[in-house]
Amino acid sequence: MSTAHEGRDEHADPHLQHHFGSMAQQYDSGKFGMWLFLVTEVLLFGGLFCAYAVYRANHPEIFAYAHQFLDKTLGGLNTLVLIVSSLTMAMAVRCAQLGQQRRLKQMLAATLLCACVFLGVKGVEYEHKWKHGLLWGTRYAPQGETAAPAAAGTQVETTAAAAAAPADGGTTLPHAATGPEGLADRPQAGHGDAAHGGHGPAGPAPRNVHLFFGIYFVMTGLHGIHVLAGMIAIVWLLRRSASGEFGPGYFAPVDFVGLYWHLVDLIWIFLFPLLYLIH
Amino acid sequence: MSTHDATTAPPAAGEANYLNCSHGFRSWFFTLDHKRIGVMYLASILSFFLLGGILALLIRTELLTPTRTLMSADDYNKVFTLHGAIMIFLFIIPGIPAALGNFVLPLMLGAKDVALPRLNLASYHLYLVGALIAVLSIVQGGVDAGWTFYAPYSTTTNTAVVTLTFGVFVLGFSSVFTGLNFIVTMHKMRPAGMGWFDMPLMLWALYATSIIQVLATPILGITMVLLIVERVMGIGIFDPALGGDPVLYQHFFWFYSHPAVYIMILPAMGIISEVVSVFSRKHIFGYRAIAYSSIAIAAFSFLVWGHHMFTSGQSELMNMIFSALTFSVSIPSAVKMFNWLSTMYKGSIRFDTPMIYALSFMFLFGIGGLTGLFLGSLATDVHLHDTYFVVAHFHYVMFGGTVIAFLAGLHYWWPKMFGRMYDEKWGRISAIIISVGFNITFFTQFVMGSQGMPRRYYAYVDKFEPYHVISSLGSYLMAAGFFMTAWYLVKSLYRGRPAPANPWGGGSLEWQAASPPVMHNFTDEPVGGDPYDYSNQAYDPALGGYVLRKTEVSDR
Numbered sequence: 051m052s053t054a055h056e057g058r059d060e061h062a063d064p065h066l067q068h069h070f071g072s073m074a075q076q077y078d079s080g081k082f083g084m085w086l087f088l089v090t091e092v093l094l095f096g097g098l099f100c101a102y103a104v105y106r107a108n109h110p111e112i113f114a115y116a117h118q119f120l121d122k123t124l125g126g127l128n129t130l131v132l133i134v135s136s137l138t139m140a141m142a143v144r145c146a147q148l149g150q151q152r153r154l155k156q157m158l159a160a161t162l163l164c165a166c167v168f169l170g171v172k173g174v175e176y177e178h179k180w181k182h183g184l185l186w187g188t189r190y191a192p193q194g195e196t197a198a199p200a201a202a203g204t205q206v207e208t209t210a211a212a213a214a215a216p217a218d219g220g221t222t223l224p225h226a227a228t229g230p231e232g233l234a235d236r237p238q239a240g241h242g243d244a245a246h247g248g249h250g251p252a253g254p255a256p257r258n259v260h261l262f263f264g265i266y267f268v269m270t271g272l273h274g275i276h277v278l279a280g281m282i283a284i285v286w287l288l289r290r291s292a293s294g295e296f297g298p299g300y301f302a303p304v305d306f307v308g309l310y311w312h313l314v315d316l317i318w319i320f321l322f323p324l325l326y327l328i329h
Numbered sequence: 330m331s332t333h334d335a336t337t338a339p340p341a342a343g344e345a346n347y348l349n350c351s352h353g354f355r356s357w358f359f360t361l362d363h364k365r366i367g368v369m370y371l372a373s374i375l376s377f378f379l380l381g382g383i384l385a386l387l388i389r390t391e392l393l394t395p396t397r398t399l400m401s402a403d404d405y406n407k408v409f410t411l412h413g414a415i416m417i418f419l420f421i422i423p424g425i426p427a428a429l430g431n432f433v434l435p436l437m438l439g440a441k442d443v444a445l446p447r448l449n450l451a452s453y454h455l456y457l458v459g460a461l462i463a464v465l466s467i468v469q470g471g472v473d474a475g476w477t478f479y480a481p482y483s484t485t486t487n488t489a490v491v492t493l494t495f496g497v498f499v500l501g502f503s504s505v506f507t508g509l510n511f512i513v514t515m516h517k518m519r520p521a522g523m524g525w526f527d528m529p530l531m532l533w534a535l536y537a538t539s540i541i542q543v544l545a546t547p548i549l550g551i552t553m554v555l556l557i558v559e560r561v562m563g564i565g566i567f568d569p570a571l572g573g574d575p576v577l578y579q580h581f582f583w584f585y586s587h588p589a590v591y592i593m594i595l596p597a598m599g600i601i602s603e604v605v606s607v608f609s610r611k612h613i614f615g616y617r618a619i620a621y622s623s624i625a626i627a628a629f630s631f632l633v634w635g636h637h638m639f640t641s642g643q644s645e646l647m648n649m650i651f652s653a654l655t656f657s658v659s660i661p662s663a664v665k666m667f668n669w670l671s672t673m674y675k676g677s678i679r680f681d682t683p684m685i686y687a688l689s690f691m692f693l694f695g696i697g698g699l700t701g702l703f704l705g706s707l708a709t710d711v712h713l714h715d716t717y718f719v720v721a722h723f724h725y726v727m728f729g730g731t732v733i734a735f736l737a738g739l740h741y742w743w744p745k746m747f748g749r750m751y752d753e754k755w756g757r758i759s760a761i762i763i764s765v766g767f768n769i770t771f772f773t774q775f776v777m778g779s780q781g782m783p784r785r786y787y788a789y790v791d792k793f794e795p796y797h798v799i800s801s802l803g804s805y806l807m808a809a810g811f812f813m814t815a816w817y818l819v820k821s822l823y824r825g826r827p828a829p830a831n832p833w834g835g836g837s838l839e840w841q842a843a844s845p846p847v848m849h850n851f852t853d854e855p856v857g858g859d860p861y862d863y864s865n866q867a868y869d870p871a872l873g874g875y876v877l878r879k880t881e882v883s884d885r
Contacts, residue, residue, distance in 0.1 A: 068849070069441035069518075079444040079517040086509045090547045097551030097581060101566060104577060187565030258572030264564040268555065 116262035117328040125326040135164030146301035190260030361446035367432030377419040384412035389801040402787040406473035413476030425596035436839035444514040452506035463496030480567035480578040498553040508542025529837040529860040534599025537623035549585035583634035591630040597734030608684035609676025615668040622661035655705035682756030686737035689764040693729025718778025748845040749825030755817040762810035769803025829874025
């Protein structure tokens with residue numbers, strides 16, 4: 051190690067930090083560190099996947115019922131958008147390695163655009179849930195399926211109804227007479243475009259539907275925060291790439307942000323079927 | 330790279346070292362030097378150790394009488410919660426890895442720094458932010474949920490739970506970054522010729538610790554997030570009234586917090602492995618067994634969390650599995666213990682302060698570990714659960730184990746860190762006072778716990794009063810020992826004899842750096858070799874320390 055230090059070229063790459071012997075060692079260290087960080091991210095989400103598994107195993111009827119309020123079309127669109135963004139990110143890494151400055155910037159910008167679209171669509175979905183009171187825990191106060199979009203004005207009601215028990219009479223959604231373990235009233239699968247909350251699924255609602263929405267909002271919310279963090283990192287890359295800093299000799303930051311971005315994408319690939327595509 | 334002459338002479342007085350090579354607040358607060366970051370960590374954790382210790386004395390003073398002595402019951406709940414949270418999250422967990430480990434890890438590898446110095450600094454800054462947030466909860470009136478924050482009480486009490494748990498969340502990131510950095514450093518920065526089994530055992534211990542930090546802490550993070558979301562938004566995931574499951578919280582919490590126990594004890598065991606060998610002047614016995622047992626403890630640590638929940642309504646089968654797995658942890662722990670004892674066998678033992686602490690560690694950790702078996706077996710645990718027996722057990726492990734080993738390491742590397750020798754006589758006296766005081770404090774708690782004194786109680790049955798009085802008196806004795814330690818350590822910074830590079834005759838690479846080391850650690854390339862081979866050292870009375878024999882350095 052020390053020999054490597056002493057023997058290193060004083061005119062080495064300006065990106066080489068003093069305590070490393072070579073750029074290769076520095077790159078390997080950074081990449082290993084990034085992978086370890088991704089391990090911690092997987093474990094962070096792992097806790098939520100664990101909570102999901104516990105509640106789904108204990109209350110399958112809640113998940114079978116409540117997932118129908120999620121919009122499969124918008125969710126699918128977002129899945130597509132994120133997959134495309136992973137492609138553009140991978141191409142950005144390639145461009146950095148080849149030193150193609152213009153295409154690097156284009157690809158980063160395209161990735162950023164995809165991320166914006168993703169969050170925009172997510173925002174539309176959240177707003178929809180909000181309007182219909184399909185929220186978590188104490189805030190769960192569903193507006194009935196007959197509620198016209200105009201009734202969205204009553205969304206303040208959700209706050210007022212917050213303290214009330216979920217089973218208050220404000221909803222036209224029928225309530226199950228069965229306990230949490232009730233398996234009798236599974237809603238029929240493949241309900242055409244039941245996706246829209248406005249249409250509402252058939253079948254009586256089981257108890258504690260809000261648990262699903264609690265898990266939905268925590269999981270997608272945490273994922274959304276990760277998308278935001280990735281966008282900040284991509285903006286940082288764009289700023290640095292403006293000066294043509296990246297090239298065949300130094301592309302580690304692009305590579306590492308790329309790894310992170312693929313993980314964020316991957317987590318969504320799991321979230322989408324687990325939350326939207328339940329049968 | 331370095332402008333210093335490559336001479337092996339002792340550091341000339343006035344030569345720039347890492348402490349005086351630059352000055353000013355910014356040169357410390359924004360430094361990327363692992364040694365300065367380690368020293369800042371050390372100062373921070375010792376401050377919180379003082380705070381947590383004062384809270385402990387308040388608890389012991391309150392318990393002098395069966396009823397009110399100093400404070401109200403509500404205040405008492407807040408004091409023991411803060412004592413636990415501060416000691417665990419602000420002192421013990423970052424204690425050995427982030428303070429001592431940060432300082433010695435690159436030196437032991439003969440490297441100039443950790444692999445990711447900026448991440449190292451970020452870890453310290455996050456620690457400070459997390460600590461400030463946690464302390465803010467005191468200003469907001471404190472927290473009374475206990476350091477474990479069990480739902481549903483933690484989600485319903487009207488104290489500053491959100492602030493404290495958010496602080497813990499941030500501190501978790503700090504811990505992850507330290508562990509991640511250490512793993513990368515040990516993988517990528519080992520010098521040519523130093524294989525995994527040529528590393529000092531301290532590094533094996535830090536490696537095992539780091540694995541746990543990286544793999545377990547994210548679970549704590551998400552647990553704290555869920556608890557905060559539960560409180561702020563009422564998500565209901567831990568609230569039975571909303572269909573949630575409070576026992577799930579316990580699973581989540583202990584999935585981190587049991588491995589966290591090994592984050593605390595593993596680096597302590599690493600220190601003991603170094604100190605026992607150096608002060609017995611004898612090669613460590615069973616190097617590979619100690620190295621593998623560190624990894625084994627790290628692996629087992631993830632499989633035993635359920636033993637905290639024997640009485641929480643787990644299924645009988647799960648209880649039995651967790652109990653059996655808990656017993657299996659004692660095997661790698663015992664492997665270490667026997668290896669240390671075998672290392673001392675027929676060694677020429679020197680009773681310097683670090684060694685007194687190491688011996689004290691073996692005694693106290695032995696008791697702490699063996700009483701863990703009482704609690705790990707199902708039948709006795711039902712009786713002992715939530716009594717002072719548990720309190721005594723984990724203090725024997727956490728304090729008698731980790732803190733005592735931390736003190737051993739602090740005294741062992743103090744000359745290296747600050748270039749000064751502390752007063753050896755006062756060091757030995759304090760070490761003995763602390764050990765005796767500790768036993769008086771906590772052994773009585775084993776007795777009263779086994780007789781049924783419940784933990785966390787403010788008022789208690791009169792028959793326990795003598796035990797509580799003895800325990801409290803022991804804690805005052807221990808506090809006296811700590812103040813003596815603080816006094817002679819601080820004094821040594823100003824009046825201490827300048828330390829030679831290798832005052833104890835240690836064989837690992839950090840002892841080849843100057844005391845204190847120069848900015849980039851080594852003025853000349855350290856000579857590698859077996860870290861536990863003392864045959865090539867000679868004592869130089871003029872220096873008051875050991876030097877490498879010039880002739881024929883063993884290169885295996």
